[in-house]
Amino acid sequence: MSTEVIHPDTHHVDDGHDHGDHKPSNFLDRWLFTTNHKDIGTLYLIFSLTMFFIGGSMAMVIRAELFMPGLQLVEPDFFNQMTTMHALIMVFGAVMPAWVGFANWLIPMMIGAPDMALPRMNNWSFWILPFAFTMLLSTLFMDSGGPAAGWTLYPPLVLQTGTSFAFVVFAVHMMGVSSIMGSINIIATIFNMRAPGMRLLRMPMFVWTWLITAFLLIAVMPVLAGAVTMLLTDHFFSTNFFNAAGGGDPVMFQHIFWFFGHPEVYIMILPAFGVISEILPTFSRKPLFGYGSMVYATATIAFLSFIVWAHHMFTVGMPLQGELYFMYATMLISVPTGVKVFNWVSTMWQGSMTFETPMLFAIGFVVLFTIGGLSGLMLAITAADFQYHDTYFVVAHFHYVLVPGSVFALMAATYYWLPKFTGNMYSEKWGKIHFWSSAIFVNVLFFPQHYLGLAGMPRRIPDYSPQFADFNMISSLGGFAFGATQLIFVGVVLHCAYRSKVKATPEVWEGSRGLEWTLDSPPAYHSFNTPPVVTHNALSRAD
């Protein structure tokens, strides 16, 4: 395959003209009423970074309390509020909106569209979020405190939540509405706005993974909304969905929740798969290995995510056949996931690699996500899970797939596309410092938690027996260092946006391919007013 790049006409049309650039000059018009996919993408990314730090500071409270045995800082109930809020904010406020932000910025540029299909809805889907999270966070200041029953909201415990309960449920509803509107927009954009010649199987992997993610979101966010609505009516209107005394079943909530919850974890990781599949080929200077099987593997993972939910609840007491089924189905997920990892390694194999910050984060992702994936395979083994379940081993597992998994992919994506977004190069030196300190401290933070779990430390406890002291202290130190390290990230981003003197070229990276790299850096306010014609596969990753 050649490195030939088809230059879409728009590129030249936009060059030196400003008719593609109708930025509103008024601040409110520009940001509050914006319908521009780039501005909305920026809003999403700023919002999620803010939430990342709020959720992160809650993690700092958790790690500080767990620094040594005994309660030194917070009461147990507040500790439970911290673990609950940390999870809700990181899942719904940080990781998911960050991916929607990248989708907004990138999907129109990657498929040669001028904007998202439904720009006004796009504005709504973002602006719901600040209200939802203000409401969620406000519960911390209520008399009864915030929710403390875990982000899984299991009844009957969650029904003991005080005043904040209805606020939490309503906040979850709003987040759901926002995600669904965002997903509808993404699907409509991908279906209807592709440039001529951008066939489905020529689309970049990031677009593919987001298309599948958007379908997952539309399928499961309403189910979560249904589940929390049932909690609400159980609490306020005397229904008995989950009340054993009235013929209901608290375990049914767990089934419904995990029917949402398992696809939800793939919602957070599939776009990451897409990003890694964009970055590795660029810096290996070699096409993505097995584009077709990557698409099918993603679709298979998405499908399997609907039929494995009960592996989160092996200990509730299921009939043997049920336990066996969910064990086998869960083990099967490792096959398409393995295909992805092997394909990434094959993409790097025999390439001509350079190791700029996005590539470092992508490699860090592949290594550490694989560790998280393998511990996931261990957790699938039902009998062994009777020991692992609800211990720090599980905490270590899902943090490995979410932090050096999803979050590293978000970092990689930021470093990769930031020069495109801002038109300036970031500081490679500080990017690398950020990577190496993140990569080291994230392991210091989470690796010892495997040991803690195996040795018998349950999760969600504010205090522990002194036998767990050493590894908790190591983990906390890693946590503080990892948290502090993320301030470097903010510094690098701000420097890149406002201070960097190094201008980015349209291609930015030597090996970059795809429509977004044919636009200026930064691209015009409205890109591709005239659709480019994609005649060559060089613009896609397919061959």
Add this chain to the structure above:
Amino acid sequence: MNLQEKNRKVTRRLVLVAVGMFGFGFALWPLYTVLCEVTGLGGRAIQVSEDNTGAVASDRIVSIRFDASVNSSLPWEFKAKEKVSEFNLGVPSTAYYVAKNVGNDAIIGQATYNVTPPEASLYFVKTECFCFTEQLLQADESQEMPVYFYIKPDLPEHIKDITLSYTFYRHGYDPSDRSHL
């Protein structure tokens, strides 16, 4: 069809899917009940039958434990008269529980039940029982509560002992109400 119409069409369809999935969330409730009845999940798949026509006596014997619990919201004593008994499969039998109100007021209780191992509930047939019916007991009143049942003769071989559990709750028990503690 122009772009705007195409976008509207996709939006309409996807909104319908989302609304449908919201409904599906609620539909999981009856679906779950069906799943429980088919697989025994939850151990509540006991059949209630008007008569004993399905009962075909067998030589095989199974041991049944009659377990009783009272939720702390209800000031009752509740136990089985015989805690463990052996029964021939397929023979209509009766077991008795006794409930006594040890509180100072008349109070209505309501019982839930389940069977372990859950699979065994598929073979449990009750012709009459007190589960989920409201039971009024005056202060100090006690009452005998019979369970008429038989075990289907095709109970799988590996099930040798079964536990039937009842838990009494105060009628209208609200899990979020902690005032009785």
Add this chain to the structure above:
Amino acid sequence: MKKENTVIVALAVLAALVATTWLILVAPGLGSNEVNMTRGVTQQSADHFELHMIVLWICAIIGIGVFTVMFTSIVLHRKSRNHTPAKFSHSTKAEIIWTVIPVLILVGMAVPATTALVKMEDSSGAEMTVKITGFQWRWKYEYLDEDISFISSLDPNSNAARQLNSGMVPANVDNYLLNVDHPLVLPVGKKIKFLITADDVIHSWWVPALGWKRDAIPGFVNEAWTNIEKPGTYRGQCAELCGKDHGFMPIVVIALPQDEYDTWVSEQLAEQGAAL
């Protein structure tokens, strides 16, 4: 391959091996049961431990394999070594191989996993039954065949020390947070069935040395069983978030030889009789 390259690859593989060996072998030796799953004192716990070690090793070997290839590539196939990029972008053969081999490995893992599970779920033939009820935040034990029942709560020393800013040093408290006022006493060498339920919210009864945990669900009775092989004191905790004092409702099981257990039972009956 150039000599220099061979050396680099060998070093990378060596580093990967050393790191993994440390993680799996050396680290667990740092302190007994501090870093790995306990082998426990029942057949179930031994089964689950073996199963855990099998999957751990399989995962470690897969991980070493993948990372070795990857780091070899990172060392060799870099622009700074003037490596020219290859052009290949797929290989049906390779993709079939790395779909089929994992499936075979999974089938291999599924066999012992299924066996252990089938054994775990066979609760028939128990010789005694104990009912466990979870409360916020204590456990109630009822010996259904003996008319013994009692409540088991966090012991007073731990409870005093665990208060916010108590000024007490946890390390100085005997079995801090893992000690109770009334331990569950059980005989060794007997198949014991547990009926597990809860009064208020969901709890989970877990003693690692017995090899499993099982949720205690209000309104439902779950069952599980054990057969303890060795006398001793085994400690565990509630494993399902159950409110503010979730971390403070430990479990202590004292396993006694049958004769000592019988003595304990008669003492308990006498005590309870005296109380009436």
